[in-house]
Amino acid sequence: MLNPSSVEFLVLEALANIRRNRLMALAAVLTAGVSLAISAGFALTAIAVHRACEKLPQEFDMAVYVRRGTPPDRVSKLKETLAAMPGVASVTFISKERGWQEFKRSLGQDISMDDLLYNPALDSFKIRMSDPRRGRHLQNRIRNLPEVDDILWRQNEVRFFTGLARVVGIAGAVATVVLFLGSAFIIGNTIRLGIYARRREVSIMRLVGARPSFIRFPFLLEGMLLAGAGAVLALLLIRLAGAYLEALTGDLQSITRFLDSGVAPWQLAALLMAAGLGLGALSSYLSIRRYLKESSLEAAAQ
Amino acid sequence: MRLRRVDGHPGIWHTDLAVMIEFRGVSLIYPNGVLALRGINLRVEKGEFVFIVGPTGTGKSSLLKLIYREEVPTEGTVLVDGQDVGAIPEGEVWRLRRKVGVVFQDFRLLPDRTVWENIAFALRVTGASARQIRRRVPEFLELVGLTHRCDSFPSQLSGGEQQRTAIARALVTDPPILLADEPTGNLDPDTSWEIMQLLERINLRGSTVLMSTHDSEMVNRMRRRVVALDLNGIARDEQRAYYHAESVQR
Numbered sequence: 001m002l003n004p005s006s007v008e009f010l011v012l013e014a015l016a017n018i019r020r021n022r023l024m025a026l027a028a029v030l031t032a033g034v035s036l037a038i039s040a041g042f043a044l045t046a047i048a049v050h051r052a053c054e055k056l057p058q059e060f061d062m063a064v065y066v067r068r069g070t071p072p073d074r075v076s077k078l079k080e081t082l083a084a085m086p087g088v089a090s091v092t093f094i095s096k097e098r099g100w101q102e103f104k105r106s107l108g109q110d111i112s113m114d115d116l117l118y119n120p121a122l123d124s125f126k127i128r129m130s131d132p133r134r135g136r137h138l139q140n141r142i143r144n145l146p147e148v149d150d151i152l153w154r155q156n157e158v159r160f161f162t163g164l165a166r167v168v169g170i171a172g173a174v175a176t177v178v179l180f181l182g183s184a185f186i187i188g189n190t191i192r193l194g195i196y197a198r199r200r201e202v203s204i205m206r207l208v209g210a211r212p213s214f215i216r217f218p219f220l221l222e223g224m225l226l227a228g229a230g231a232v233l234a235l236l237l238i239r240l241a242g243a244y245l246e247a248l249t250g251d252l253q254s255i256t257r258f259l260d261s262g263v264a265p266w267q268l269a270a271l272l273m274a275a276g277l278g279l280g281a282l283s284s285y286l287s288i289r290r291y292l293k294e295s296s297l298e299a300a301a302q
Numbered sequence: 303m304r305l306r307r308v309d310g311h312p313g314i315w316h317t318d319l320a321v322m323i324e325f326r327g328v329s330l331i332y333p334n335g336v337l338a339l340r341g342i343n344l345r346v347e348k349g350e351f352v353f354i355v356g357p358t359g360t361g362k363s364s365l366l367k368l369i370y371r372e373e374v375p376t377e378g379t380v381l382v383d384g385q386d387v388g389a390i391p392e393g394e395v396w397r398l399r400r401k402v403g404v405v406f407q408d409f410r411l412l413p414d415r416t417v418w419e420n421i422a423f424a425l426r427v428t429g430a431s432a433r434q435i436r437r438r439v440p441e442f443l444e445l446v447g448l449t450h451r452c453d454s455f456p457s458q459l460s461g462g463e464q465q466r467t468a469i470a471r472a473l474v475t476d477p478p479i480l481l482a483d484e485p486t487g488n489l490d491p492d493t494s495w496e497i498m499q500l501l502e503r504i505n506l507r508g509s510t511v512l513m514s515t516h517d518s519e520m521v522n523r524m525r526r527r528v529v530a531l532d533l534n535g536i537a538r539d540e541q542r543a544y545y546h547a548e549s550v551q552r
C-alpha cells in the first residue's frame with residue numbers, strides 16, 4: 001500500500017519531530033531507559049530466585065543423621081518411612097564410611113557449604129525435596145522420628161530466598177507498573193508536544209484526506225524510536241549494574257552463586273527492545289488518538 | 303439521455319444530471335446551543351457553480367462544514383455524491399475529504415514550506431508516488447499561474463498568490479467538489495476578481511464549486527446561482543442571480 005516516497009516522507013517527518021524537540025526527546029529516552037532497566041532488574045532477580053528454588057533443588061538437599069547404634073533393619077525401615085513422606089522426591093543412604101570419604105575428598109578442593117552438611121561420624125540419608133520452600137514442614141515431621149539424630153539443610157537460605165522472592169515479586173510488579181506509567185506519560189507528552197508543533201500539518205493532512213494511520217505513523221515511529229533508544233540505554237545500565245554487583249559480591253559466593261537468572265544477553269536485549277517498542281508505540285498511539293478526537297480542522301488557522 | 307445547458311455557459315452541456323450535494327431538512331445546533339442552520343433543503347448538481355451569501359452569522363461556513371464533515375447535522379441528512387455524510391464512521395471520513403477540496407479566507411498554508419512543497423504536501427500525505435508528484439504539481443502550478451513562484455515561501459507571496467497556492471493544494475488530488483469559504487475576504491478588489499476568474503475556470507474544467515462570499519459586486523458581475531441565507535434558513539435560491547433580491551429589479 002505504501003510506496004517508497006511515502007515511507008521516506010514518513011520517516012523524515014518522524015526524525016524532524018525528534019530534532020525539533022530535542023530536550024523532551026532526551027528526557028523521554030532517559031526515563032524510558034531508567035524505567036526499563038529497573039523493571040528488568042527486578043524481573044531478572046525474580047527469575048534468579050525462582051530458578052534457585054525450583055531449578056536447583058539439589059542445592060537444598062536435606063541431610064538426616066541416624067542416631068548412633070540404630071540397628072540396620074530399623075535404618076532400612078526409616079528409609080521407607082522417609083520416602084513415603086509428602087514432599088520427598090528421593091532418598092539416598094550415605095553410610096558413615098562413604099560420608100567420611102567424600103568429606104576427605106572435598107578437603108583437597110574448595111570447601112563449599114555442601115561439604116559441611118555431612119557429618120562423617122554418622123550414617124545419613126540425603127533427601128531431595130520436591131519443593132524446598134516447604135522444607136520446614138518436612139523437617140518438623142522428621143525430627144519427631146526416634147531414629148533421627150539431627151537434620152541439616154540450608155533452611156536459612158531457603159527462608160532468605162522465599163522472602164526475597166516475595167519482596168522482589170511485589171516490589172517488582174509495583175515498580176514496573178509505576179515506572180511504565182511514568183514513562184508512558186513522558187513519552188506521550190513528548191509526542192503531544194510534537195503533535196502540537198505540527199498541528200497545522202496534521203490539520204491539512206486531515207483536510208485533504210490522509211488516512212488516520214498515515215497521520216499517526218510518524219508519531220508512532222517517533223515514540224518507538226525514543227523508547228527503543230531507551231531500551232538500548234537500559235541494556236547498558238543493566239550490564240554496568242551487573243559488573244558492579246559482581247565486583248562487589250565476588251567473595252560472597254553463597255549468595256551470588258544463586259543469582260544467575262539464566263537469561264542470555266541476547267534474550268535480555270530482545271525482551272528490552274520489545275518492551276521498549278511496545279511502550280513507545282502504545283503511549284504515542286494513545287496521545288495522537290486523543291489529539292485527533294479533541295481537535296478540529298481549525299488548528300490550521302493559527 | 304437528458305441534455306441540459308449549464309447555466310450561464312451556452313457552450314457547455316451536461317449529459318449527466320447527477321446530484322453532487324444534497325441537503326434534506328438539515329438543521330445544525332452547536333454544542334453551545336447556537337442554532338446555526340435550520341431546515342435547509344438544497345440540491346447542487348455536478349458541475350454547478352453556487353454562491354452562498356447572507357449576513358454574518360447566518361451559517362454560510364457551517365453549511366460548508368457539513369459538506370466536508372467538520373460538523374454533523376443535528377437534524378436531517380447531507381448527501382455528497384449519494385453518500386450520507388453524517389453516517390460515515392470516523393475512520394472513513396478521509397474518503398469523503400478526498401472528494402472535497404476546501405479553501406479558506408486565511409489560506410492555511412504551511413509557512414515553512416515553499417509553494418511547490420505546499421501543493422506537493424497534499425499528494426504526499428494521500429500516498430502519491432514521487433512520479434505522480436513530479437507530474438501533477440507543475441500542472442496545477444500552471445493552472446493557478448504560479449509556476450514562476452514555486453520556490454517562494456508563503457511569507458514572500460501576495461495574498462492573491464497565497465490563495466492561488468491554497469487552491470492548487472485543494473485541487474491537486476482531483477476532488478470533484480471545491481468549497482471556498484470567503485476565498486476573497488482578505489483580498490483587494492482586483493485580486494479578488496482574479497481569484498474569482500480562476501474559480502470560474504476551475505468550474506469550467508468540471509469541478510462543482512460552492513463559494514461563500516460577502517462581495518456583492520462580484521456576485522452581481524458573475525450572474526450565477528445564488529443561495530441566500532438568513533436566520534430562518536434559505537431565503538432565496540435563484541439561477542443567474544444578484545447578491546440582493548432587489549437588485550434584480552434594478
Ligand SMILES: Nc1ncnc2c1ncn2[C@@H]1O[C@H](COP(=O)(O)OP(=O)(O)OP(=O)(O)O)[C@@H](O)[C@H]1O
Pocket residue numbers: 332333334336337338356357358359360361362363364365
Ligand atoms: N464551532 C462553533 N461553536 C459554536 N457556535 C458556532 C461555531 N461555529 C459557528 N458558530 C455560530 O453559528 C452561527 C453561524 O456561524 P457561521 O460561521 O456558519 O456563519 P457565517 O455565515 O459563516 O458567518 P460569517 O459571514 O461571519 O463568516 C454563528 O452564530 C456562530 O457564532
Ligand SMILES: [Mg+2]
Pocket residue numbers: 362363364483
Ligand atoms: Mg463564515
